C-alpha cells in the first residue's frame with residue numbers, strides 16, 4: 351500500500367477511535383437497535399478483559415478442588431458437592447455460581463449442579479488442567495506487570511524454568527528439572543496430537559526430538575509409526591527421565607537418548623526429521639539461531655525440521671502475543687514470534703521450502719515445516 355493510502359487510513363482510524371471513545375456515542379450505540387449487538391459485544395469484550403484474572407482464578411479453584419471430577423458421574427446437590435470439595439455449603443454455592451456463569455458448571459433441576467460444556471472439555475483434557483494448575487506462579491509474577499516490563503523485578507517463573515538464563519545448563523540437577531519436566535510431559539499429549547495429525551511421521555526413518563523433555567512426543571510418534579527410529583536430546587537430568595519413560599513404554603531398543611546441551615554440544619547425526627517442540631520461543635534470536643545452525647550441521651540436505659509451538663499472527667491465534675509475550679517476559683528469556691520471523695531465522699541457519707501445516711487448534715500450537723537446503 352502506498353504512503354498516501356496508509357496516511358488516509360490512519361486519519362480514518364483516528365476519527366473512528368475518537369468516536370468510540372466518546373461516552374455519548376457509547377450510550378447512543380447501545381440504545382440504537384441497529385448498533386446494539388455490536389456495542390454489546392465490544393462492552394462484553396471489555397468486561398472479559400477486566401475480569402479475566404478473576405475468571406482464571408475461579409477456574410483454578412475448580413481444578414485444584416477437582417470439581418470437574420466430582421461432577422463427572424452426573425449432577426449433585428450443593429451439600430454433596432460441599433462435602434466432596436471440603437467446603438462449607440455457602441462457599442461451594444459461591445464457587446458453583448461462579449463456575450456456572452463461566453460455563454464450567456451448569457445449574458440443573460432440583461437445585462443440583464452438573465458439568466458445563468467447558469467444564470466437560472476440561473474433564474477430558476488433563477493436559478489443559480495441568481497447565482491451569484501451574485498458572486499461580488505466573489500470576490504471582492504478573493501482580494506487578496509494570497515492574498516486569500521495566501525489568502525492576504526478577505520473576506519466580508525464571509526459577510521454575512532454570513535453564514533459561516544459565517551458561518552451564520547441563521549442571522542442572524534432577525530436583526531442578528523435575529517440576530517443569532513433569533508439567534511439559536503432562537501438557538505434551540495435546541500438542542503431540544496436533545503435530546502428528548498435521549505431519550505424517552511414518553514416511554521418515556529417524557526422528558530426533560531436540561529438547562524433547564521426558565519423551566512423551568516420541569512415544570506418541572512411535573505409536574503412529576512402528577518402523578520409525580527415535581532419538582531424543584535434552585539436558586542430562588531430563589534425559590534420565592526420558593530413558594525411564596522409554597524403558598517403561600518398551601521403547602528402549604528404538605529410542606536413543608542423548609544428555610547434551612543443544613546450544614553448545616554437537617548434535618547426533620542421522621535424523622531425516624527433527625522436531626523442536628515449544629523450544630524456539632524460549633530463546634532470544636541469538637540463541638535460537640545458534641540452535642538452528644547446530645541442527646543444520648547435524649542433518650543432511652533435504653532433511654525436514656518441524657517447529658511446533660504457538661506462533662503469532664496465525665488466524666485463530668490472535669491473543670497469543672498477550673499470553674506468551676508476558677509468559678516469556680516473566681521467564682526472563684524468549685518471545686512469541688510470527689511465522690515470518692521464524693522463517694527468517696531458519697533461512698539464516700540454512701533452511702528453506704517452508705510450509706505452515708494447517709492444524710485444528712492454532713491457539714495451542716502451529717506447525718511450520720522447513721527443509722535443510
Ligand SMILES: CC(C)=CCC/C(C)=C/CC/C(C)=C/C=C/C(C)=C/C=C/C=C(C)/C=C/C=C(C)/C=C/C=C(C)/C=C/CC(C)(C)O
Nearest residue numbers: 467471472475478481482511628629631632677678681714
Ligand atoms: C456438536 C459440537 C461439535 C459441539 C457442541 C458441544 C461443544 C461445545 C463441544 C466442545 C467439544 C470440544 C471440541 C472441546 C475441546 C476442548 C479443547 C480442545 C480444550 C482445550 C483447552 C486448552 C487449553 C485451556 C490450553 C491452555 C494452554 C495453555 C495455558 C498453554 C500454556 C503453555 C505454556 C505455559 C508453555 C510453556 C512453554 C515455554 C516455557 C514457553 O516454552
Ligand SMILES: C[S@@+](CC[C@H](N)C(=O)[O-])C[C@H]1O[C@@H](n2cnc3c(N)ncnc32)[C@H](O)[C@@H]1O
Nearest residue numbers: 513534538561562563584585610611612627628
Ligand atoms: C519448554 S520445554 C519443552 C519440552 C518438550 N519439547 C515439550 O514440548 O514438552 C524446553 C525443553 O528444552 C530443554 N532445554 C532447554 N535448554 C536446553 C539446552 N541448552 N540443551 C538441551 N536441552 C535444553 C529443557 O530441559 C526442556 O526439556
